[in-house]
Amino acid sequence: MVSPVYLRIVEDIKKKINSAELKPGDTVPSEKALCDEYGASRMTVRKGLAVLANEGYIYSIPGKGNFVRKPELNKYTIYYDEKNNSINSVDQTKLLEVNIIMPDEKLASDLQITKNKNVIMIRRLFYTDGAPVAYDVKYLLYQKGMPIVEKEIEHATFPEMLSKKVPLFALKKELVIYSAVPGDDIKRYLNIYDGLALLVVEQKLYNTENKPMGLGITYYRGDYIKLQGISE
Known part of the structure; x- marks a missing residue:
């Protein structure tokens, strides 16, 4: 042809x-x-x-x-799926909590809202082969009358949680990746008893007007996840 x-x-x-x-x-x-x-x-x-x-x-x-054009030598594209990476995949999700909270100063700033604006907080654990591998927290902007369907939330990825409010193709995404030493609560959830560091991935999702729709923070065991980027 x-x-x-x-x-x-x-x-x-x-x-x-x-x-x-x-x-x-x-x-x-x-x-x-x-x-x-x-x-x-x-x-x-x-x-x-x-x-x-x-x-x-x-x-x-x-x-x-x-x-x-001069190539951008420091530019990479990272393919990120919170439940799948190049060495492991999540096969079970446990919903720990769904609650409506008032944001603290940092969360209000991240979501560009006032501190009296309600936020939905979702906490989950991700498992692989029966072992906990990631502690996941999501913060979504609350809208009055917005239904919270726990069965849908339990297994959904972050973009899927927002897909009823914003079409998936219209969502803009931002990632921040860093390492952190886990606190006692996360150590307990992930069965960590030594100095194992965590890989933390923060996702912020925006609508077409560049207004934040939600913030997600996932804490992965360092021996579970591997992210890769390619230059294009």
């Missing part, structure tokens, strides 16, 4: 960039030159250039042309 012309333009320019035939800062062939080379219309050529720009290969300067 023959690829559309715009995709041939995309792949050919990618090959030149990846082989260093075109280097960061070099000028990409002009629209006219590409039209002549591929026997294509300007609309087709511009479609190909738009794909390259969206994928981060090139950038445009009005009146001057298109140029090869």
Whole structure:
């Protein structure tokens, strides 16, 4: 099957960039030159250039042309699923508590709300092969009349908890990852009796207006989880 012309333009320019035939800062062939080379219309050529720009290969300067972008060497994409990672997966979830609370100053700041705004707090334990591997806390903005269905909450991922209020594709996500020494309560929940550090993942979910919809904090046993990132 023959690829559309715009995709041939995309792949050919990618090959030149990846082989260093075109280097960061070099000028990409002009629209006219590409039209002549591929026997294509300007609309087709511009479609190909738009794909390259969206994928981060090139950038445009009005009146001057298109140029090869310098790669972001420190940028990685992390695929995070709170119940699955590259070495383990959660096979059982235990709901510890669902409660409506008043936020403290830090939580109110994180969620960009006042301290008199109600918040739903959900606490869970995650298990693998019968052993507790993670302690999970979620904070969701409370809305009056909002039903709290514990069976749905018990097994849902964080985005799924908010999917009835915001379409999944509309949710914007932010991750913060760090290590921490567990407190006594978390040690007890996770059966930790030594100095095992925890990997903590904070998730903050936003709507399309960049307003926080919820905050999730999951404390993983350091011997359970492994996160990986790739450069693109």
